[in-house]
Amino acid sequence: LRRARALSAPDTSADAVAAEEAFALPGVRPLRGLVPLALTAVLAAVLLGVSQGSVDIPFTTVVRILAWKVLGLGSVAWPEAWGEIVWQIRLPRVLLAGLVGATLAFSGAGYQGVLRNPLADPYLIGVAAGAGLGATIVLVSGVPYAFGSLSLLPPAAFVGAVLAVSISYGLARSGGVVPNVTLILAGVAISAAAASATSFLIIANHEQAVSVISWLLGGFNTATWQKVGIVLPYSLVGAAAILASGRLLNVLQLDDEDAQQLGVPVERVKMMVIVAASLATAAAVSVSGLIGFVGLIVPHSVRLVWGFDYRHLVPMSMAVGAVFLILADLVARTVLSPSEVPVGIITALCGAPFFLWLLRHHRRAAF
Amino acid sequence: MRRFPLLGTLLTLTIALTLALAACGEDEKPAAGPEPTAPAAGFPVTVARSDGRELTISEAPQRIASLSPAATEVLYAVGAGPQVIVTDDYSDYPEEAQDTAKLDAYQPNLEAIVGVEADLIIIAHDVDNIVDALDRVGETVLFLEVPGSIDGVMEQVRLLARVTGHAGEGERLAQEMEERVEAVTDKVADIEEGPLVYHELDNTFYTAAPGSFVGGFYELLKARNIAEGAPTAYPQLTQEEILDRDPEVIILANADAGESPDTVKARPGWGVISAVENDRIHVVDPDILSRPGPRVAEGLEELARLLYPETFP
Numbered sequence: 251l252r253r254a255r256a257l258s259a260p261d262t263s264a265d266a267v268a269a270e271e272a273f274a275l276p277g278v279r280p281l282r283g284l285v286p287l288a289l290t291a292v293l294a295a296v297l298l299g300v301s302q303g304s305v306d307i308p309f310t311t312v313v314r315i316l317a318w319k320v321l322g323l324g325s326v327a328w329p330e331a332w333g334e335i336v337w338q339i340r341l342p343r344v345l346l347a348g349l350v351g352a353t354l355a356f357s358g359a360g361y362q363g364v365l366r367n368p369l370a371d372p373y374l375i376g377v378a379a380g381a382g383l384g385a386t387i388v389l390v391s392g393v394p395y396a397f398g399s400l401s402l403l404p405p406a407a408f409v410g411a412v413l414a415v416s417i418s419y420g421l422a423r424s425g426g427v428v429p430n431v432t433l434i435l436a437g438v439a440i441s442a443a444a445a446s447a448t449s450f451l452i453i454a455n456h457e458q459a460v461s462v463i464s465w466l467l468g469g470f471n472t473a474t475w476q477k478v479g480i481v482l483p484y485s486l487v488g489a490a491a492i493l494a495s496g497r498l499l500n501v502l503q504l505d506d507e508d509a510q511q512l513g514v515p516v517e518r519v520k521m522m523v524i525v526a527a528s529l530a531t532a533a534a535v536s537v538s539g540l541i542g543f544v545g546l547i548v549p550h551s552v553r554l555v556w557g558f559d560y561r562h563l564v565p566m567s568m569a570v571g572a573v574f575l576i577l578a579d580l581v582a583r584t585v586l587s588p589s590e591v592p593v594g595i596i597t598a599l600c601g602a603p604f605f606l607w608l609l610r611h612h613r614r615a616a617f
Numbered sequence: 618m619r620r621f622p623l624l625g626t627l628l629t630l631t632i633a634l635t636l637a638l639a640a641c642g643e644d645e646k647p648a649a650g651p652e653p654t655a656p657a658a659g660f661p662v663t664v665a666r667s668d669g670r671e672l673t674i675s676e677a678p679q680r681i682a683s684l685s686p687a688a689t690e691v692l693y694a695v696g697a698g699p700q701v702i703v704t705d706d707y708s709d710y711p712e713e714a715q716d717t718a719k720l721d722a723y724q725p726n727l728e729a730i731v732g733v734e735a736d737l738i739i740i741a742h743d744v745d746n747i748v749d750a751l752d753r754v755g756e757t758v759l760f761l762e763v764p765g766s767i768d769g770v771m772e773q774v775r776l777l778a779r780v781t782g783h784a785g786e787g788e789r790l791a792q793e794m795e796e797r798v799e800a801v802t803d804k805v806a807d808i809e810e811g812p813l814v815y816h817e818l819d820n821t822f823y824t825a826a827p828g829s830f831v832g833g834f835y836e837l838l839k840a841r842n843i844a845e846g847a848p849t850a851y852p853q854l855t856q857e858e859i860l861d862r863d864p865e866v867i868i869l870a871n872a873d874a875g876e877s878p879d880t881v882k883a884r885p886g887w888g889v890i891s892a893v894e895n896d897r898i899h900v901v902d903p904d905i906l907s908r909p910g911p912r913v914a915e916g917l918e919e920l921a922r923l924l925y926p927e928t929f930p
Contacts, residue, residue: 395875
């Protein structure tokens with residue numbers, strides 16, 4: 251365990267102790283104080299998101315609409331359109347943003363954990379480029395993709411994402427082992443190939459360019475309860491898997507061999523985390539497009555503030571990711587009202603300065 | 618979007634093209650006086666290009682390359698079709714235009730364009746400085762940005778007819794179009810305030826605001842546009858804004874993508890919109906409306922029928 255302490259050497263001594271506790275005392279639950287804080291923040295963000303929009307609906311009316319829809323309390327005393335706006339448009343939109351934010355963040359934490367790479371994000375080994383290519387093929391193919399309330403886009407993006415990750419993983423695997431660097435390089439190569447195919451399709455299909463670029467930049471403009479339902483199971487399973495691996499991820503921060511000697515089934519953990527994170531991210535991306543920055547920066551921010559222990563890092567990343575994306579989407583849909591700005595632009599534009607500020611003020615090693 | 622290095626460029630390009638579509642139209646007034654009664658005569662003819670330069674054409678061109686779907690439609694409509702040897706990939710109307718050799722107008726290849734040995738090249742989008750590059754190698758290039766208004770279309774019809782030696786046909790066509798447009802606007806002259814319209818370009822709710830080329834049709838028809846006040850010509854609206862503004866008519870320009878009145882009705886929450894309640898959702902051919910060519914009058918008549926079914930049976 252000397253290495254563990256060496257790993258966190260740049261930290262304050264308190265953190266070194268915390269890190270040691272994390273390895274030595276797997277039974278300890280250091281999260282207790284943070285959970286209510288995180289839940290309150292998420293709830294506040296949801297309420298704020300639902301009460302604000304390009305249409306001005308008084309906060310009390312929003313609360314009454316929610317009370318009537320959820321609990322059956324009160325009576326309808328508002329314009330019919332307001333009820334639909336709050337219940338069919340804003341609430342699913344806010345929940346989808348929160349769900350996707352949480353998913354990208356825990357997936358990012360998981361990828362960074364197993365790959366031990368600070369530049370890892372959920373898009374690193376092909377999810378984004380594969381999903382982008384899948385969606386682009388449908389958008390430019392000229393086949394009708396809307397059928398009633400169903401659309402071909404999410405399944406196409408999902409299949410593209412899963413295929414790309416599978417190819418990266420398959421190529422990197424040799425002799426039952428998947429070396430991190432090989433996996434990352436394979437992922438980067440697959441991503442580059444898929445991205446250039448996407449770029450070519452955009453260039454060659456000028457008339458659909460705006461639709462494709464708008465999809466790639468990501469957004470929640472078309473959020474529905476149905477989309478929330480599509481993502482939710484993947485997110486729940488993925489979150490459960492990665493939350494359960496918190497302690498193993500801590501041990502994996504040693505190198506693979508050391509972790510192996512400590513009895514961690516390294517390859518199995520790696521595969522489980524990557525499969526869980528990739529499937530959850532693929533589902534999130536399939537309904538929201540390629541929202542950048544969240545999966546990379548949120549885990550880092552959490553690490554800067556609350557430390558390296560993956561048992562904090564994963565759940566806190568979920569909360570921060572949800573809050574961050576709900577707020578970013580709020581900006582996206584109100585700043586140029588009545589029009590939209592793709593949320594992917596907002597996440598980087600507002601998130602980057604905040605992260606840099608965090609980096610300066612918590613002079614903890616970032617990774 | 619670091620994984621898509623081209624995206625930024627593409628977005629800029631697309632926005633620039635859209636702006637070009639919306640912004641031009643003023644500066645293509647013919648430099649020489651009109652000669653409506655002298656078809657085929659009147660060469661040399663000098664016209665102003667969209668970049669401000671003048672272009673003099675000494676005799677009627679016999680090998681025309683048209684890198685603009687709108688210009689292609691005009692050329693065939695004024696009888697210059699037999700002189701056209703090459704068109705761009707998107708020139709799909711009239712049918713004869715599909716049988717010509719093809720060039721790419723959005724990724725123009727200098728060598729391929731020079732290789733067709735055209736005596737007049739018509740370009741609507743100056744991608745990668747292609748106009749300048751063609752000027753340098755001595756080609757005769759008529760750079761005409763797509764007009765931003767329906768009036769601009771008539772001007773361009775006359776201009777294209779003149780430079781190809783069909784001034785008479787051009788004048789006749791332009792006049793006929795003007796009459797058809799006038800017939801429609803006369804009929805709506807007494808209407809104080811037309812229906813409130815949402816014109817859907819794609820199913821992430823991009824629309825055409827007043828001031829855009831498509832938006833101009835609705836202004837002529839006195840319809841009100843739910844995208845009024847939007848910051849750009851082709852804005853993306855939020856769904857809640859669409860529900861709140863409550864359009865009386867929805868016009869779908871994205872039937873190609875599978876959208877139809879039924880898919881719109883199936884969207885969650887959209888049941889409260891007047892257009893959905895009253896079944897006033899209609900599909901239009903986006904090429905006729907968004908392409909500033911000779912079919913604009915047809916497009917205007919079609920929209921008039923959809924917006925005012927009683928006045929335009």
